[in-house]
Amino acid sequence: MYEKPLPIVDPDSAPYWAGTREHKLLLPRCRDCGQHHFYPRALCPHCHSDNLEWVQASGHGSIYSYIICNRPAGPVFKADCPYVVAIIALDEGPRMMTNIVGTDPATVRVGQKVAVCFEDVTPEITLPKFKLC
Amino acid sequence: MANRKAVIVGVADAPLKDGMIPGGASPLAVQARCAKSALADAGLDMKDVDGLLTAGMWGVPGPGMLPTVTLCEYLSIRPRYSDATNIGGSAFELHVGHAAMAIERGLCDVALITYGSTQKSEKSRNLAGRPAVLTMQYETPWGMPTPVGGYALAARRHMHEFGTTPEQLASIAVSTRKWAQLNPDATMRGPLTVEEVLSSPAIADPLHLLDCCLVTDGGGAIVMTTEERARDLRKKPVQILGFGEAQTHWTIAAMPDLARLTAAEEAGKRAFAMAGVKHQDIDVVEFYDSFTITVLLTLEALGFCEPGAGGAFLASGRTAPGGDFPMNTNGGGLSYAHPGMYGIFLLIEAVRQLRGECGERQVKDAKIALCHGTGGTLSSGATCILARD
Numbered sequence: 001m002y003e004k005p006l007p008i009v010d011p012d013s014a015p016y017w018a019g020t021r022e023h024k025l026l027l028p029r030c031r032d033c034g035q036h037h038f039y040p041r042a043l044c045p046h047c048h049s050d051n052l053e054w055v056q057a058s059g060h061g062s063i064y065s066y067i068i069c070n071r072p073a074g075p076v077f078k079a080d081c082p083y084v085v086a087i088i089a090l091d092e093g094p095r096m097m098t099n100i101v102g103t104d105p106a107t108v109r110v111g112q113k114v115a116v117c118f119e120d121v122t123p124e125i126t127l128p129k130f131k132l133c
Numbered sequence: 134m135a136n137r138k139a140v141i142v143g144v145a146d147a148p149l150k151d152g153m154i155p156g157g158a159s160p161l162a163v164q165a166r167c168a169k170s171a172l173a174d175a176g177l178d179m180k181d182v183d184g185l186l187t188a189g190m191w192g193v194p195g196p197g198m199l200p201t202v203t204l205c206e207y208l209s210i211r212p213r214y215s216d217a218t219n220i221g222g223s224a225f226e227l228h229v230g231h232a233a234m235a236i237e238r239g240l241c242d243v244a245l246i247t248y249g250s251t252q253k254s255e256k257s258r259n260l261a262g263r264p265a266v267l268t269m270q271y272e273t274p275w276g277m278p279t280p281v282g283g284y285a286l287a288a289r290r291h292m293h294e295f296g297t298t299p300e301q302l303a304s305i306a307v308s309t310r311k312w313a314q315l316n317p318d319a320t321m322r323g324p325l326t327v328e329e330v331l332s333s334p335a336i337a338d339p340l341h342l343l344d345c346c347l348v349t350d351g352g353g354a355i356v357m358t359t360e361e362r363a364r365d366l367r368k369k370p371v372q373i374l375g376f377g378e379a380q381t382h383w384t385i386a387a388m389p390d391l392a393r394l395t396a397a398e399e400a401g402k403r404a405f406a407m408a409g410v411k412h413q414d415i416d417v418v419e420f421y422d423s424f425t426i427t428v429l430l431t432l433e434a435l436g437f438c439e440p441g442a443g444g445a446f447l448a449s450g451r452t453a454p455g456g457d458f459p460m461n462t463n464g465g466g467l468s469y470a471h472p473g474m475y476g477i478f479l480l481i482e483a484v485r486q487l488r489g490e491c492g493e494r495q496v497k498d499a500k501i502a503l504c505h506g507t508g509g510t511l512s513s514g515a516t517c518i519l520a521r522d
Contacts, residue, residue: 069338
């Protein structure tokens with residue numbers, strides 16, 4: 001039984017979470033200005049166009065910043081301590097929050113290259129996480 | 134309309150014992166008592182109040198949190214101007230600006246700004262984040278402790294770009310504690326060293342427990358009116374030279390630049406432009422200090438030093454008592470009190486400094502003060518530049 005908070009999927013985000021369930025990282029891209037963005041929304045945050053499409057991202061990026069959580073965000077995360085919460089700068093441009101997994105938190109550094117991996121936490125929800133390349 | 138120029142005429146905060154309201158109180162009662170005290174400080178009465186501004190974390194759960202409506206009923210007043218804008222802990226610097234505009238436009242004559250919180254008594258504070266709805270679905274599932282995690286992410290990025298050190302951040306807590314030692318109303322008054330900050334638990338590494346503000350109850354109120362009305366009141370009014378506000382993001386990954394506090398840059402520029410004063414004219418600053426990194430980012434963003442120079446500036450001790458840059462003179466959110474949304478206390482302390490009421494911690498001949506509030510997760514900023522008559 002997965003007890004941590006799950007994303008509450010809404011019409012804006014449904015395609016995104018459907019993508020992660022198939023182990024694909026999808027990003028919205030604006031057909032007018034050509035830029036990607038994250039998170040998904042009704043208007044492009046760069047040019048406010050509503051002419052948007054979903055594209056599959058490379059899944060690669062670098063660590064923009066990170067913290068080591070020695071105190072959990074509530075009791076359900078306690079067993080994971082110490083764990084790494086990071087912001088990734090995706091190669092396509094946007095930033096996203098995630099966890100860095102599969103490595104000793106003490107070895108994590110800003111600027112390290114990372115690649116997406118997927119954690120199927122429930123039958124409906126798959127969370128994208130990242131590991132060092 | 135020159136005679137309608139808005140001024141601050143009354144302030145009050147709630148006395149605390151061990152960070153709590155003695156005997157307990159509801160958040161509404163805390164605000165009512167502070168309002169009465171601030172009106173008494175001004176020499177006005179509750180029946181004079183015709184403008185009500187508030188923001189808080191209290192409220193009747195369910196659809197429609199209507200804080201001014203709830204509070205006007207509790208206070209038994211009928212405001213003809215109200216503003217419950219909530220941009221986080223900086224809301225009160227914004228409220229001063231909004232109240233000034235309302236007074237100057239004739240929408241109200243006596244504006245009351247309030248805040249009250251009993252979060253420590255209620256043990257209602259937690260780090261578990263918000264339900265993962267709307268934009269929080271891209272943040273909460275990864276276990277970021279809030280709000281400390283967002284600030285720690287900014288601290289790490291600042292360290293990466295500029296070489297800022299944990300020791301430099303710790304020195305902010307140490308200098309602030311020295312001010313608290315001069316303030317009999319401060320919650321934490323014992324001595325504090327950089328080593329003690331660094332050896333406290335690294336709860337969200339690179340931030341330590343003692344890089345974080347206190348968790349206390351608290352309340353405050355501010356009364357504003359016209360310069361003309363102020364002539365007959367008890368205390369010399371405090372002038373509002375300039376104000377500005379800005380907001381940039383809610384989820385921390387969407388902050389424009391985690392090593393630069395864009396909201397403070399923008400709000401500060403607007404306030405300085407309106408005030409027509411320069412940085413060297415400011416005698417005392419009150420910066421929101423939810424975390425040590427908040428202070429460093431604010432100092433740089435407001436232009437008191439170059440980006441990246443804040444660590445050395447703050448570690449020099451200039452901001453401590455006796456230094457040439459008096460900052461957070463009541464002991465700040467780090468050592469005085471922090472009841473969830475701290476911004477009103479920046480204003481209360483600045484007014485007291487400008488009136489010369491601060492006793493042992495008084496900044497000699499303080500004429501102009503700057504308050505800057507930060508709200509959310511480095512999300513919003515609001516600046517007020519105040520002056521004595």
